[in-house]
Amino acid sequence: MPSARTALASTTAPSIQADDEWSPLKAVIVGRAGRASFPAAHPAMIKATMPTEHIHRFLPNTPFPRDIVDRAEAELDSLAAILKAEGVRVYRPLAGIDWVAEGGYTGAMPRDGLISIRNTLIEAPFAWSCRSKEIKIAYGQMLRQLAIEDENARIVYRSAETFADNLINESWDEKNPWVINNSRPAFDAADFMRFGSTILGQYSHVTNQAGVDYLRSHLPAGYRVEMLDVNDPHAMHIDATILPLRKGLLVYHPYKVTEEALRAHEVLADWNLVPFPFIPQAPDRPPLYMTSAWLPLNALVLDGERVIVEASDKRTIEFYEELGMKCIKCPFKHVNSIGGSFHCATVDLVRG
Numbered sequence: 020m021p022s023a024r025t026a027l028a029s030t031t032a033p034s035i036q037a038d039d040e041w042s043p044l045k046a047v048i049v050g051r052a053g054r055a056s057f058p059a060a061h062p063a064m065i066k067a068t069m070p071t072e073h074i075h076r077f078l079p080n081t082p083f084p085r086d087i088v089d090r091a092e093a094e095l096d097s098l099a100a101i102l103k104a105e106g107v108r109v110y111r112p113l114a115g116i117d118w119v120a121e122g123g124y125t126g127a128m129p130r131d132g133l134i135s136i137r138n139t140l141i142e143a144p145f146a147w148s149c150r151s152k153e154i155k156i157a158y159g160q161m162l163r164q165l166a167i168e169d170e171n172a173r174i175v176y177r178s179a180e181t182f183a184d185n186l187i188n189e190s191w192d193e194k195n196p197w198v199i200n201n202s203r204p205a206f207d208a209a210d211f212m213r214f215g216s217t218i219l220g221q222y223s224h225v226t227n228q229a230g231v232d233y234l235r236s237h238l239p240a241g242y243r244v245e246m247l248d249v250n251d252p253h254a255m256h257i258d259a260t261i262l263p264l265r266k267g268l269l270v271y272h273p274y275k276v277t278e279e280a281l282r283a284h285e286v287l288a289d290w291n292l293v294p295f296p297f298i299p300q301a302p303d304r305p306p307l308y309m310t311s312a313w314l315p316l317n318a319l320v321l322d323g324e325r326v327i328v329e330a331s332d333k334r335t336i337e338f339y340e341e342l343g344m345k346c347i348k349c350p351f352k353h354v355n356s357i358g359g360s361f362h363c364a365t366v367d368l369v370r371g
C-alpha cells in the first residue's frame with residue numbers, strides 16, 4: 020500500500036520538472052525589467068563582453084533610458100499574457116525593483132541566473148558581482164513558493180564560497196582567453212542548454228572550470244555536462260549560438276560553432292543541424308546595448324511545433340516556418356535593447 024504521503028506527491032503537479040528546451044511548456048518564469056540599470060561590472064569584463072560602441076555607458080548608477088525600460092516592461096507583460104493564453108502557468112518576480120539603488124542590473128534576464136534540471140532549480144554563481152543579489156531580491160519569494168507547492172522540488176541556492184571576489188584577470192591573451200580566473204566557481208546558467216540527460220555548455224568570460232565542476236556537483240543523478248567547442252572570443256551565453264527547435268532539429272550560429280563540433284556530441288549525432296542562413300540585422304532603434312544582433316537564435320520554443328519570435332522579424336519567421344515551426348509573434352525590441360530576447364527573459368520550470 021502506498022503511504023498517504025506518496026499518494027499526495029503523485030497527485031501534486033510538479034513546480035519544477037524540465038530537462039530539455041522543446042518538450043511542451045507547462046510552467047515558466049517571465050522576468051520583469053524594474054528600474055533596469057547598466058550593470059556596473061569590472062571594466063575589463065565589460066570590455067571583454069559588451070558591444071564596443073556602448074562600453075562607455077557602463078558606469079555605476081546609470082539607468083537605461085526610461086522610455087526603453089517602460090516599453091521593455093510592457094513587452095514582458097505581453098509575453099506573459101501570450102504564454103498564459105497558451106495554457107502555460109506563468110510566474111513573475113517582484114515588480115518595480117529599483118536596480119539603480121541596488122547597484123544591480125535588472126530582473127528581466129532570469130535565464131542567466133537559474134537553470135532547471137529535472138526537479139532541481141540551480142541558482143548560478145554569477146561572475147558579475149553587481150548581479151550577485153539579483154535572484155535573491157527579485158526571485159527569492161517565488162523560489163520559496165515553488166518549494167512549498169511541490170515537496171519534490173529541489174532548489175540549490177548559491178553557496179557561500181561562490182561569493183568570493185578576486186575573479187577578474189586584468190589582462191587575457193591566447194594562453195588564457197578569459198577575463199575570469201578559476202579562483203572560485205562561476206557560471207551563468209545561460210552558458211548551458213539542456214538536451215535531456217546531456218547538458219551542453221561553453222566556457223566563457225563568465226563561466227570557468229570551477230563553475231562547471233560546481234554545476235556538475237549539483238546535478239540530479241544520471242545527468243552530465245559536456246563542453247562544446249565554440250569559437251567566440253567574446254563568449255558570454257550560449258543561447259544565441261545554438262537553438263534546438265524540437266527533438267532532432269537544431270539551428271546554429273555558423274560563425275561561432277561548426278557542424279563537426281556539434282556532431283562530436285553523441286546526443287546530437289543523428290540530429291538535423293541547420294546553420295542560421297543569414298546575418299541578422301539590428302534595428303536602427305532602440306540600440307542593442309548589451310548583445311550582438313544574433314538574438315533571433317534566442318527564441319523560446321513552446322512545444323517543438325511552436326516558437327515565440329520577434330513580431331517584426333519577417334526573415335526569421337519565414338526561416339523557422341520553412342523548418343516546419345509555427346511562429347507566435349511578440350514585440351520584444353526593447354527587451355532586446357537591455358540585454359536579450361525570449362530565451363533570456365524566461366526560465367522554463369515544467370516541460371513534458
Ligand code: DAV
Pocket residue numbers: 209255256257258259309310311312313314317358359360363
Ligand atoms: O550574441 O550577444 C546574447 C545572449 C544573451 N543571453 C550575443 C549573445
